[in-house]
Amino acid sequence: MSSTTPRVRTRFAPSPTGFMHLGNIRSALYPWAYARHHGGDFILRIEDTDTERSTEESVQVILQAMEWLGLGYDEGPYYQMQRMPRYREVLEQLRQAGMVYPCYMSTTELDALRERQLAAKQKPRYDGTWRPEPGKVLPPVPAGVQPVWRFRTPTTGTVSWHDYVKGRVEIRNDELDDLVVARPDGTPTYNFCVVVDDIDMGITDVIRGDDHVNNTPRQLHIFNALGATPPRYAHLPTVLNEQGEKLSKRHGAKSVLQYRDEGFLPDAVVNYLARLGWSHGDAEIFSRAQFLEWFDLDHLGSSPAQFDEAKLRWLNAHYIKHTDGTVLADLVRPLLWAQGVVAESPDLSAVCELLRDRAQTVNELADQAHLFYRPTVPDAEQLAHHLSDAGRAALAELRDAMRNLAPWSREAIAATIKEVLKRHGLKMPQLAMPLRLIVTGREQTPAVDAVLALFGQDVVLARLDAYLGAA
Numbered sequence: 001m002s003s004t005t006p007r008v009r010t011r012f013a014p015s016p017t018g019f020m021h022l023g024n025i026r027s028a029l030y031p032w033a034y035a036r037h038h039g040g041d042f043i044l045r046i047e048d049t050d051t052e053r054s055t056e057e058s059v060q061v062i063l064q065a066m067e068w069l070g071l072g073y074d075e076g077p078y079y080q081m082q083r084m085p086r087y088r089e090v091l092e093q094l095r096q097a098g099m100v101y102p103c104y105m106s107t108t109e110l111d112a113l114r115e116r117q118l119a120a121k122q123k124p125r126y127d128g129t130w131r132p133e134p135g136k137v138l139p140p141v142p143a144g145v146q147p148v149w150r151f152r153t154p155t156t157g158t159v160s161w162h163d164y165v166k167g168r169v170e171i172r173n174d175e176l177d178d179l180v181v182a183r184p185d186g187t188p189t190y191n192f193c194v195v196v197d198d199i200d201m202g203i204t205d206v207i208r209g210d211d212h213v214n215n216t217p218r219q220l221h222i223f224n225a226l227g228a229t230p231p232r233y234a235h236l237p238t239v240l241n242e243q244g245e246k247l248s249k250r251h252g253a254k255s256v257l258q259y260r261d262e263g264f265l266p267d268a269v270v271n272y273l274a275r276l277g278w279s280h281g282d283a284e285i286f287s288r289a290q291f292l293e294w295f296d297l298d299h300l301g302s303s304p305a306q307f308d309e310a311k312l313r314w315l316n317a318h319y320i321k322h323t324d325g326t327v328l329a330d331l332v333r334p335l336l337w338a339q340g341v342v343a344e345s346p347d348l349s350a351v352c353e354l355l356r357d358r359a360q361t362v363n364e365l366a367d368q369a370h371l372f373y374r375p376t377v378p379d380a381e382q383l384a385h386h387l388s389d390a391g392r393a394a395l396a397e398l399r400d401a402m403r404n405l406a407p408w409s410r411e412a413i414a415a416t417i418k419e420v421l422k423r424h425g426l427k428m429p430q431l432a433m434p435l436r437l438i439v440t441g442r443e444q445t446p447a448v449d450a451v452l453a454l455f456g457q458d459v460v461l462a463r464l465d466a467y468l469g470a471a
Contacts, residue, residue: 010043015050015054037292049187100151103129128178159221165300204231325351379437396468
């Protein structure tokens with residue numbers, strides 16, 4: 001960026017009206033990354049003017065989701081309801097300039113107008129009944145009715161902008177009606193508040209979902225009326241679910257925080273979301289630092305992205321596999337505590353390092369870790385299936401050999417098992433399967449020598465003695 005280029009300032013401006021899925025939070029990830037890439041500022045703004053649907057609970061979901069994913073903001077959160085005096089001040093400026101006017105058309109009249117237009121196969125829109133024009137006689141003002149305030153949209157020409165995703169977008173002004181910018185109680189509406197906020201907060205780049213494309217020409221007109229330079233725009237294509245429907249709660253989408261609770265790692269989710277509409281060559285897996293170094297708006301996709309939970313789970317498994325055991329232990333320990341499992345010995349970090357290749361989520365890792373911290377009784381039917389008379393004799397010899405094994409290590413255990421197998425002419429499963437069942441109670445575990453090394457000599461011998469009888 002040159003010294004004359006304004007400092008990049010982006011924003012995430014969610015409405016706290018309920019559900020937040022991964023498609024929603026992608027609209028925070030990209031402006032966050034763009035600001036970080038350019039050394040700029042990322043602002044969080046809560047657009048809570050919909051007082052009937054906005055809730056504090058939804059605000060907390062937004063804040064917790066951003067904190068979990070590490071999407072730190074430089075300013076905010078700003079709340080639109082706390083900025084009402086400012087909106088009214090700007091609205092008065094537009095009144096004085098003749099850019100807004102009172103409209104007394106009731107909801108009933110507006111509905112009837114739309115029904116007539118639909119019947120005539122016309123686009124439903126406000127018809128300008130109360131718009132002042134030279135020589136026009138307005139209807140009588142109805143008694144006791146508080147008007148809405150409408151913006152005087154230009155009726156000729158076009159409004160256009162360059163969109164980083166869609167390219168040049170141009171709309172004829174005669175396709176737009178006069179936008180309501182203030183309700184009868186004087187509360188400003190969404191599109192008006194957004195413009196005032198973007199001006200006051202110096203927003204240079206707006207990166208948001210393409211469900212806002214229809215709002216953009218209206219907002220550009222308000223920017224122009226206020227003599228302000230509008231930001232640059234990038235409208236992100238919709239995220240679809242696995243069935244090709246728009247990602248939503250109604251179509252089975254999960255809350256962002258549900259992924260946290262199911263044991264997904266934030267870096268894995270960020271990596272997955274980054275590729276859900278943006279690319280850097282063929283790179284599929286990259287660090288957060290690489291993402292911030294590479295991110296730009298020129299490589300945003302123009303087609304809808306399709307969410308694939310199987311791929312997210314695969315990516316999460318990769319991140320777990322490459323996460324330090326100490327870090328994983330800090331995530332797993334509270335899950336074990338919640339299930340009444342105290343992970344004292346063996347060391348949970350070592351357990352996580354052993355098991356991490358076999359888990360797609362932290363929750364799966366915690367479930368697998370149970371075998372090291374809960375007493376177990378081998379299934380008699382399974383043991384009978386795997387343990388022959390020859391295997392029993394080899395198992396007894398192995399138990400005796402391990403009693404004096406020093407040091408107790410994976411390498412020493414593996415060597416001892418091989419020696420016993422060789423003397424008895426057995427194959428590994430004939431000894432390893434019953435050994436695994438007796439010590440862990442499970443048929444499937446990581447390599448038996450690694451598992452025994454972690455359990456410790458005393459535990460392994462005690463469980464063998466309990467089954468074979470003390471020597």
